[in-house]
Amino acid sequence: MSRHLLTEIYQRLLDRYGPQHWWPGQSRFEIILGAILTQNTNWTNVEKAIANLRKNDCLSPEKLHALTAVQIAPLIRPAGYFNQKSTRLKLFLDWLFDNYDGEVDELAELPTSTLREQLLTLKGIGPETADSICLYAFDKPIFVIDAYTARVFGRHGLIEPGCGYSDIQELFHSSFDHNVQLFNEYHALIVQVGKQHCKRRPNCQGCPLEDLPHQLETEMF
DNA sequence: GACCAGGCACATC
DNA sequence: GATGTGCATGGT
Numbered sequence: 544m545s546r547h548l549l550t551e552i553y554q555r556l557l558d559r560y561g562p563q564h565w566w567p568g569q570s571r572f573e574i575i576l577g578a579i580l581t582q583n584t585n586w587t588n589v590e591k592a593i594a595n596l597r598k599n600d601c602l603s604p605e606k607l608h609a610l611t612a613v614q615i616a617p618l619i620r621p622a623g624y625f626n627q628k629s630t631r632l633k634l635f636l637d638w639l640f641d642n643y644d645g646e647v648d649e650l651a652e653l654p655t656s657t658l659r660e661q662l663l664t665l666k667g668i669g670p671e672t673a674d675s676i677c678l679y680a681f682d683k684p685i686f687v688i689d690a691y692t693a694r695v696f697g698r699h700g701l702i703e704p705g706c707g708y709s710d711i712q713e714l715f716h717s718s719f720d721h722n723v724q725l726f727n728e729y730h731a732l733i734v735q736v737g738k739q740h741c742k743r744r745p746n747c748q749g750c751p752l753e754d755l756p757h758q759l760e761t762e763m764f
Numbered sequence: 765g766a767c768c769a770g771g772c773a774c775a776t777c
Numbered sequence: 778g779a780t781g782t783g784c785a786t787g788g789t
Binding site: 565577578579581582583584585586587588589623624627631666667668669670671672675687689690691692730731733734737738742743744 | 767768769770771772773
């Protein structure tokens, strides 16, 4: 797919929805927590969990690190999968304190590829979570692929059916020269159009990308 | 009451 | 390497 078409899609989404101001979160640490908590989970439920952590004064690496996974679990209950996610949070915190003295800002000094690889070694942090943390907590130029991205682009015939995570990611990386601000906004806009029109049961009425197949054909010439 | 949500690890084939 | 399954709450 061409850079031109990807730009056209971006413009349409931006025109329709406006800037999304992602990631919602008041600190790097909060963004990281949100990235783990939102795994396969509605963001409104994540907000409840984060509000719980804030209410209990556990929204700092030190405070959260002092708790066991069993103690964290009830605090994040509204985000679902609370036993899994409390373990995942605990694993991240143990790693952060063992290797970086609990200093989130030290992670920002790592080269992008190193940070990503390190995050991926942690159980519970897969490609999307690692990339979300890199891009939204540390302004690293990595495009985040999620279920909506594959669904939106798949539905509109813009990617091959069997396309994997890295295939789709490469599409954006090769087209936009690792532009952090664009990556930030583009991914957020894809989530927005996905929520509006491209759920598992699609609602194509009024979708800003409706006539893209036509665009795709004309672009060939 | 079914369906869905900003995944991931693990088992099995 | 592809596919299936468990994990769990809260909104529509």
